Amino acid sequence: xxxxxxxxxxxxxxxxxxxxxxxxxxxxxxxxxxxxxxxxxxxxxxxxxxxxxxxxxxxxxxxxxxxxxxxxxxxxxxxxxxxxxxxxxxxxxxxxxxxxxxxxxxxxxxxxxxxxxxxxxxxxxxxxxxxxxxxxxxxxxxxxxxxxxxxxxxxxxxxxxxxxxxxxxxxxxxxxxxxxxxxxxxxxxxx
Amino acid sequence: xxxxxxxxxxxxxxxxxxxxxxxxxxxxxxxxxxxxxxxxxxxxxxxxxxxxxxxxxxxxxxxxxxxxxxxxxxxxxxxxxxxxxxxxxxxxxxxxxxxxxxxxxxxxxxxxxxxxxxxxxxxxxxxxxxxxxxxxxxxxxxxxxxx
Numbered sequence: 191x192x193x194x195x196x197x198x199x200x201x202x203x204x205x206x207x208x209x210x211x212x213x214x215x216x217x218x219x220x221x222x223x224x225x226x227x228x229x230x231x232x233x234x235x236x237x238x239x240x241x242x243x244x245x246x247x248x249x250x251x252x253x254x255x256x257x258x259x260x261x262x263x264x265x266x267x268x269x270x271x272x273x274x275x276x277x278x279x280x281x282x283x284x285x286x287x288x289x290x291x292x293x294x295x296x297x298x299x300x301x302x303x304x305x306x307x308x309x310x311x312x313x314x315x316x317x318x319x320x321x322x323x324x325x326x327x328x329x330x331x332x333x334x335x336x337x338x339x340x341x342x343x344x345x346x347x348x349x350x351x352x353x354x355x356x357x358x359x360x361x362x363x364x365x366x367x368x369x370x371x372x373x374x375x376x377x378x379x380x381x
Numbered sequence: 382x383x384x385x386x387x388x389x390x391x392x393x394x395x396x397x398x399x400x401x402x403x404x405x406x407x408x409x410x411x412x413x414x415x416x417x418x419x420x421x422x423x424x425x426x427x428x429x430x431x432x433x434x435x436x437x438x439x440x441x442x443x444x445x446x447x448x449x450x451x452x453x454x455x456x457x458x459x460x461x462x463x464x465x466x467x468x469x470x471x472x473x474x475x476x477x478x479x480x481x482x483x484x485x486x487x488x489x490x491x492x493x494x495x496x497x498x499x500x501x502x503x504x505x506x507x508x509x510x511x512x513x514x515x516x517x518x519x520x521x522x523x524x525x526x527x528x
Binding site for chain 2: 194196201203221223228229230308311313314317318320321322326329332333335336337338339340367368371372373375376378380
């Protein structure tokens with residue numbers, strides 16, 4: 191589908207999604223029109239374009255279930271009220287869709303412009319799990335942590351995400367087991 | 382080709398906008414909980430000696446009689462918080478690697494895109510596997526030497 195947009199009062203179009211991706215001034219409130227629409231709407235109303243903007247705004251911090259917003263400050267030229275509903279709801283799965291010219295399992299060479307940020311490898315938590323949980327589950331967590339970056343570097347985003355979530359799972363196993371064990375061991379210490 | 386209709390800019394919103402409410406996310410709550418728990422743990426470990434009191438014990442050691450890579454961490458933390466790094470090193474030597482590494486990983490995370498080479502180094506496969514083999518060798522060595 192081809193889109194027409196208005197940036198700085200200048201109408202541009204027809205543009206493909208790939209071309210839109212290269213336009214820096216694109217925001218949620220940019221007027222957009224495509225064939226079939228009776229009138230102009232905003233970029234926020236078109237998921238395909240909203241996904242591009244959301245991916246830029248979320249930057250580094252999007253795939254981190256733990257921890258704070260460590261990433262660079264999101265670029266929000268029109269204020270929070272436009273971007274909030276998208277910033278939170280956006281998920282990296284959208285990258286599997288064809289508009290990024292990335293078929294299901296990305297086997298294309300590494301292209302940082304088109305890949306979402308690297309998933310967290312949770313290495314800090316994996317190390318803490320090996321120190322304080324005394325459960326061997328910290329070891330697979332570290333092994334999976336080591337697989338995140340190489341998968342990402344060869345362009346296999348889904349592989350990186352998979353290793354990331356497995357590392358996370360083993361860390362949860364280690365901490366849950368540690369928390370269940372702790373009161374038992376304290377009682378046994380009394381005996 | 383179909384042409385787009387003439388664009389009529391929408392009216393700017395009238396009057397002052399209501400302030401955007403700061404949202405409390407799950408992530409913020411989780412961060413606060415971890416932060417408070419960490420402060421509580423520091424106070425507890427600084428004031429009470431784990432080797433003489435009611436503290437969690439290592440399951441690996443209780444079940445196998447062997448030391449796990451983390452054994453001695455509680456005593457080491459107590460020693461470290463009381464200003465005795467030499468004693469901390471004797472209780473668990475690998476913390477001398479792991480504590481600075483955790484600090485470095487947190488710094489890298491906070492720096493984000495401003496330190497891409499540090500992040501790349503710390504997430505590299507070779508580096509993490511080196512860390513893993515260090516932990517495993519440490520576990521074997523400490524059980525042979527009984528340290």
